[in-house]
Amino acid sequence: MKTLSRRGFLRNAAFSAGSVLILSNSASLGSAQANDKLNIALVGVGGRGEWFTSTIPRTENLVALCDVDETKNPDAYERLSKARRFRDFRRMLDDMGREIDAVIVATPDHTHAVASTAALHAGKPVFCEKPLTRTIHESRALRELARKQKLATSMGNQGTAAGPFRRALELIRNGALGEIKEVHIWNDSGGADRKQPPVAGGSAPEWLDWDLWLGPAAYRPYNKEWMNRHLWREFGTNQLGNWASHTANLAFMALKVQDLWLNASPSGNAPVIRVQAKHSGVNKLSFPKWEVVEWSIPAHAGFGPVTFTWHNGRAPGSRDLLEGLVGEGLDWGDKKDRKWADFAGAMIVGSKGRIHATGHNATFRLLPEDQFKDVQTGRPEQVEPSKGHEMDWLQACRGGPPAWANFDYADALNEFLMLGNVATQFESGLEYDPVAMKVRNHREADALLSCEYRKGWSL
Numbered sequence: 001m002k003t004l005s006r007r008g009f010l011r012n013a014a015f016s017a018g019s020v021l022i023l024s025n026s027a028s029l030g031s032a033q034a035n036d037k038l039n040i041a042l043v044g045v046g047g048r049g050e051w052f053t054s055t056i057p058r059t060e061n062l063v064a065l066c067d068v069d070e071t072k073n074p075d076a077y078e079r080l081s082k083a084r085r086f087r088d089f090r091r092m093l094d095d096m097g098r099e100i101d102a103v104i105v106a107t108p109d110h111t112h113a114v115a116s117t118a119a120l121h122a123g124k125p126v127f128c129e130k131p132l133t134r135t136i137h138e139s140r141a142l143r144e145l146a147r148k149q150k151l152a153t154s155m156g157n158q159g160t161a162a163g164p165f166r167r168a169l170e171l172i173r174n175g176a177l178g179e180i181k182e183v184h185i186w187n188d189s190g191g192a193d194r195k196q197p198p199v200a201g202g203s204a205p206e207w208l209d210w211d212l213w214l215g216p217a218a219y220r221p222y223n224k225e226w227m228n229r230h231l232w233r234e235f236g237t238n239q240l241g242n243w244a245s246h247t248a249n250l251a252f253m254a255l256k257v258q259d260l261w262l263n264a265s266p267s268g269n270a271p272v273i274r275v276q277a278k279h280s281g282v283n284k285l286s287f288p289k290w291e292v293v294e295w296s297i298p299a300h301a302g303f304g305p306v307t308f309t310w311h312n313g314r315a316p317g318s319r320d321l322l323e324g325l326v327g328e329g330l331d332w333g334d335k336k337d338r339k340w341a342d343f344a345g346a347m348i349v350g351s352k353g354r355i356h357a358t359g360h361n362a363t364f365r366l367l368p369e370d371q372f373k374d375v376q377t378g379r380p381e382q383v384e385p386s387k388g389h390e391m392d393w394l395q396a397c398r399g400g401p402p403a404w405a406n407f408d409y410a411d412a413l414n415e416f417l418m419l420g421n422v423a424t425q426f427e428s429g430l431e432y433d434p435v436a437m438k439v440r441n442h443r444e445a446d447a448l449l450s451c452e453y454r455k456g457w458s459l
Contacts, residue, residue, distance in 0.1 A: 038397060039063040039099055041124075043089045043115045044106035046072030048129050048156070052104050053080065055390065063099055066092050070207040087209050089115050093122045100124060102152075102397050108227075110235045111215040113138035117459045120145045125152040125397045127390065131241030132407070132414040137450035139418070140437050141459050143411035152396035154389070154403035155410035157245050159360035161386035163379040165250055168355055168364045170382050172254035176366075176375070177350025180255060183308045184347040185247040186322060187239040187359075188332045188340075190313020191287025192231040193280065198223035216457035231286055233421070238287040239312050240417045243359065247346045248308065248417065250361040253404070254348075258412035259301035261434045271298050272440065273416075273432045277423035278315070284425050290315040293420040310420055325349065326356055327367060422448045 041064035042052050049067070053076035056062050065076065066086040077085065086092040093100070103119035105112055105128040113133040119126045120142070132155045133139045146153045159165050172180065201223030204210035210222045217234055220226070229236035236242075252258070260271045274296040279288035290313030297306050311318035322330060329335040330342040344359030353371060357364040366372035379385065386392055392403040402408075415434065422445050423430055431441045439446035453459070 037061050038101040041100045041103045049106035068209045068212040108229045109134045127154045127393050129156040130245035131237045132410045136415045136418050139411040139414045143407045146407040153407040154393035155405045158389040159362040161389035162362035164363050166380035169254040178352030180350045182349045183251040186311040187243045188343045190289045193289045194286035198225040216453040246360045256301040261412040264435045270433045275423045276429035279424050
């Protein structure tokens with residue numbers, strides 16, 4: 001073990017969440033290797049990437065910064081002057097492969113999959129910001145590649161690490177709320193419902209590599225409106241990816257819905273998830289102004305059938321329903337303190353009580369409050385606490401236990417959510433087989449589970 005290089009140690013010790021063998025004590029594998037700082041490459045330094053330029057250097061080495069936009073986060077380039085700069089993550093991996101231990105991906109949604117798969121193919125553990133991918137096929141591809149490569153992975157839904165999140169998970173699984181039959185998750189903003197694509201907007205500025213920004217998407221003339229990815233299905237996932245990755249996380253994990261993906265029935269009877277969307281109108285270019293998506297989930301993993309409902313925008317009747325479950329008005333900028341405190345959230349409804357969780361599911365309260373006044377809600381009592389969301393992944397990179405949001409779990413959650421984005425493009429309901437990754441009753445919807453890639457950008 002003393003002769004094993006850090007690169008070899010990391011490559012062989014970072015087991016995926018699908019592995020049966022878990023190395024729970026990385027120090028036993030060689031404390032020098034386990035305690036070395038990791039050399040991290042960051043793809044996407046602006047937006048969410050700014051978080052990593054501040055936090056990762058506290059414990060690890062940020063050795064490469066990659067972004068197609070040279071104006072993003074200039075402070076990071078000044079503070080991290082020793083890190084090499086790149087526009088193309090493929091060139092970065094080619095030029096610095098031997099110097100990079102792990103990769104963080106914080107790009108726009110449509111390049112999550114190509115950047116993450118490139119890193120996994122290069123033998124690097126990957127932390128990918130939410131949503132995991134834009135399409136269902138991309139999620140599944142990441143899951144399978146991470147398993148094949150036996151690499152540590154995690155998606156960035158940071159509420160997973162919160163003590164209250166893990167305490168709420170315990171309460172749900174221990175039956176404190178009774179049988180859970182319905183879950184409601186919401187965001188007040190809705191979609192842009194753009195009817196026409198942007199026209200040519202002149203030449204791209206010198207500081208932006210427009211071709212690299214498009215990545216796997218079909219080429220089109222530059223227009224900065226395309227870069228507002230939440231407006232367009234081809235580049236973004238709207239609030240199902242942007243926020244439901246957080247708001248649905250607690251209920252999805254606590255109720256072990258991922259079991260439908262990860263543990264096929266021994267009898268060979270494939271489970272079917274039924275999903276039906278109501279919306280302001282079909283829009284295959286953009287996202288509807290409002291949508292209500294309902295998933296009917298069959299009995300699984302010791303839990304009975306449950307319905308998840310997503311309310312996005314000012315859908316008719318949604319706010320009244322949610323406020324009735326919460327027992328008070330929701331602060332959407334027009335009630336209570338008018339600070340948008342309740343713009344996103346979750347309501348988990350059981351036969352004995354309810355949980356109202358905030359947008360990231362990082363805090364919650366039990367309802368009715370008088371019934372649960374003696375129940376502590378701040379920290380887990382049975383499951384392990386987190387060392388921090390990114391730290392859990394870094395620990396997994398060093399051979400520790402898989403992060404809770406590893407790609408086995410993250411794939412299931414993301415497939416579930418992205419199925420909602422498929423459903424809002426049709427009027428009829430869909431029947432989805434999560435094992436076969438197939439819409440059984442709708443050929444056109446099934447075709448939308450994957451997408452075409454520009455030459456040079458395939459997974």
